[in-house]
Amino acid sequence: MDITEGTPADHGFRMPAEWKPHAQTWLGWPERPDNWRDNAVHGQRVFAKVASAISNFEPVTVCTSASQWANARKQLPHNVRVAEMSMNDSWFRDTGPTFVVREGKSGSGDNVAGIDWNFNSWGGIDEGCYKDWSQDLLVAQKILSLERLPRFPQSIILEGGSIHVDGEGTCLTTEECLLNKNRNPDLTKEQIEDVLKAYLGVKKIIWLPRGLYGDDDTNGHIDNMCCFVKPGVVLLSWTHDIKDLHHERAVEAFTVLSNSTDAHGRKFEIIKLHIPGPLYMTDEEAAGLDQTGDAKPRLAGTRLAATYVNFYIANGGIIAPNFGDPKWDEEAVRVLSRAFPDREVVTIEGAREIVLGGGNIHCITQQQPADPHLNN
Numbered sequence: 001m002d003i004t005e006g007t008p009a010d011h012g013f014r015m016p017a018e019w020k021p022h023a024q025t026w027l028g029w030p031e032r033p034d035n036w037r038d039n040a041v042h043g044q045r046v047f048a049k050v051a052s053a054i055s056n057f058e059p060v061t062v063c064t065s066a067s068q069w070a071n072a073r074k075q076l077p078h079n080v081r082v083a084e085m086s087m088n089d090s091w092f093r094d095t096g097p098t099f100v101v102r103e104g105k106s107g108s109g110d111n112v113a114g115i116d117w118n119f120n121s122w123g124g125i126d127e128g129c130y131k132d133w134s135q136d137l138l139v140a141q142k143i144l145s146l147e148r149l150p151r152f153p154q155s156i157i158l159e160g161g162s163i164h165v166d167g168e169g170t171c172l173t174t175e176e177c178l179l180n181k182n183r184n185p186d187l188t189k190e191q192i193e194d195v196l197k198a199y200l201g202v203k204k205i206i207w208l209p210r211g212l213y214g215d216d217d218t219n220g221h222i223d224n225m226c227c228f229v230k231p232g233v234v235l236l237s238w239t240h241d242i243k244d245l246h247h248e249r250a251v252e253a254f255t256v257l258s259n260s261t262d263a264h265g266r267k268f269e270i271i272k273l274h275i276p277g278p279l280y281m282t283d284e285e286a287a288g289l290d291q292t293g294d295a296k297p298r299l300a301g302t303r304l305a306a307t308y309v310n311f312y313i314a315n316g317g318i319i320a321p322n323f324g325d326p327k328w329d330e331e332a333v334r335v336l337s338r339a340f341p342d343r344e345v346v347t348i349e350g351a352r353e354i355v356l357g358g359g360n361i362h363c364i365t366q367q368q369p370a371d372p373h374l375n376n
């Protein structure tokens with residue numbers, strides 16, 4: 001059911017924080033050989049690990065093409081639902097719906113809905129990651145149809161990884177992404193803010209200038225750079241190394257956050273979460289890709305957009321990447337455990353495979369919030 005009259009905010013909807021109760025998590029299934037090396041066998045193994053880890057905390061649905069359904073079913077635990085769905089690639093944070101909720105309608109059954117943003121493969125024909133995204137454009141609509149949830153279509157080009165909310169009126173994003181000329185060149189910053197307020201139900205947008213160094217695929221998504229722990233508290237991708245090219249961006253973001261307040265006037269507590277590495281794509285990894293496809297070439301020596309901030313908050317759990325960097329992997333677990341004392345931190349070995357494809361654990365997941373009335 002499309003809701004074409006009014007915005008989510010007009011109907012009392014808002015995007016809840018990720019730590020609020022979920023009904024389930026959605027993931028896609030990787031397969032394209034021009035983005036996932038060695039015909040995606042490594043990527044699929046790690047996606048299965050992520051789905052399995054999340055399924056210990058909440059229901060999970062993995063969507064896969066018809067040709068991959070049997071393979072996915074074989075690799076995934078029995079408690080994970082596998083649904084057939086066409087897609088161009090498996091980044092459900094960006095192509096799936098952004099779910100919104102409302103309160104005050106107990107018993108009506110329509111307290112959860114989804115925003116179906118427009119999508120152009122992170123930059124369009126000239127700068128995007130692949131040239132055909134026609135199936136990705138339908139992913140959000142298909143998910144909402146499967147769940148029989150209302151759909152708010154929106155023509156603005158926006159990916160779910162470009163926004164983080166605290167559920168209390170504050171949204172984090174980056175100018176590098178949302179103000180990029182390859183997304184919505186005809187919209188001003190103020191017009192984009194108006195859309196975010198009307199569709200996410202937020203009151204204040206905090207703009208960080210840039211995202212993580214090396215995150216060129218998404219033009220600096222916020223979910224690689226900074227996220228909320230709870231209202232008034234954020235985690236920031238950090239490096240102590242002043243020679244690291246990310247350092248300037250980290251200090252820049254720290255300065256902006258230090259001089260900002262949230263929608264309720266709170267100053268931010270900023271927790272620094274050190275990045276691994278730096279890590280680079282190897283010759284072997286690059287050689288495993290079919291570089292003749294229509295995806296953006298991935299070249300040996302390219303710095304990977306690796307960060308621990310790109311984790312996923314599940315019901316009672318934190319699903320975080322492990323990069324095989326002993327020093328910073330262990331530090332990340334300590335920091336995340338302190339930040340989320342009531343949740344179990346689970347790390348995913350081999351998360352580098354997801355980063356090789358251009359994202360991380362948060363990028364491949366999409367939370368569907370529970371009906372607020374079912375958790376009161």
